[in-house]
Amino acid sequence: MKLTASTRRIISVYLLPTITGLFLILLLSIALHRYSRDAKLLTNQLLADNIEQLTTIFKRIDEKCKIIDFEHEKNFVDFLNVKGFTGSEVGAMNLAAAEAWEGPYLPTNPTVQDKNFVIVETAAGYYLAPGDGITLANGKIIGKDIILNKDTNFEKLIQDPTALQYNGRPLAALIKK
Numbered sequence: 001m002k003l004t005a006s007t008r009r010i011i012s013v014y015l016l017p018t019i020t021g022l023f024l025i026l027l028l029s030i031a032l033h034r035y036s037r038d039a040k041l042l043t044n045q046l047l048a049d050n051i052e053q054l055t056t057i058f059k060r061i062d063e064k065c066k067i068i069d070f071e072h073e074k075n076f077v078d079f080l081n082v083k084g085f086t087g088s089e090v091g092a093m094n095l096a097a098a099e100a101w102e103g104p105y106l107p108t109n110p111t112v113q114d115k116n117f118v119i120v121e122t123a124a125g126y127y128l129a130p131g132d133g134i135t136l137a138n139g140k141i142i143g144k145d146i147i148l149n150k151d152t153n154f155e156k157l158i159q160d161p162t163a164l165q166y167n168g169r170p171l172a173a174l175i176k177k
Helices: 005-065 154-159
Strands: 067-070 074-076 093-095 118-122 125-129 173-176
Touching: 005 067, 005 093, 005 125, 005 173, 067 118
Parallel strands: none
Antiparallel strands: 067 093, 074 118, 118 125, 125 173
16 A cells, blocks of 8 residues: 555654654653652651651660650650750650650651651550651541541551551551550
């Protein structure tokens, strides 16, 4: 089959650029979708890593300084970069042996999505968790879809893969009974 000059012109001027443009749009759409999905999964990975690191730090603080309590029902974790302080309180945390403080425990206070981690007082103890406003990979928002307060059953949420769990790793942890 021989192509006429007008057919070749239509193919070269209209059809090939259109197909190329659609292909590029498809590739861009796939890349944006993957980026969006990976960013959400990365948030959960970061949360799990930070919870693990912070749990270790708070257990060390409790061993050395004996955590007595926290000031509020929900307390921001914004004091781990403190080198020294006077009295028995650092941030919202009250310590029995404040002189044993070995801070700073971190160069900067950890945040995710520009939100601080929180320590929530419950009947079962003090739990470390992501702060209000953090969006998890499953689309749930802490403080809106997952409410964290004194009545929260953290153990149930930690066991639920649709709540505060990611790939078998908890997104909250008990730091003191």
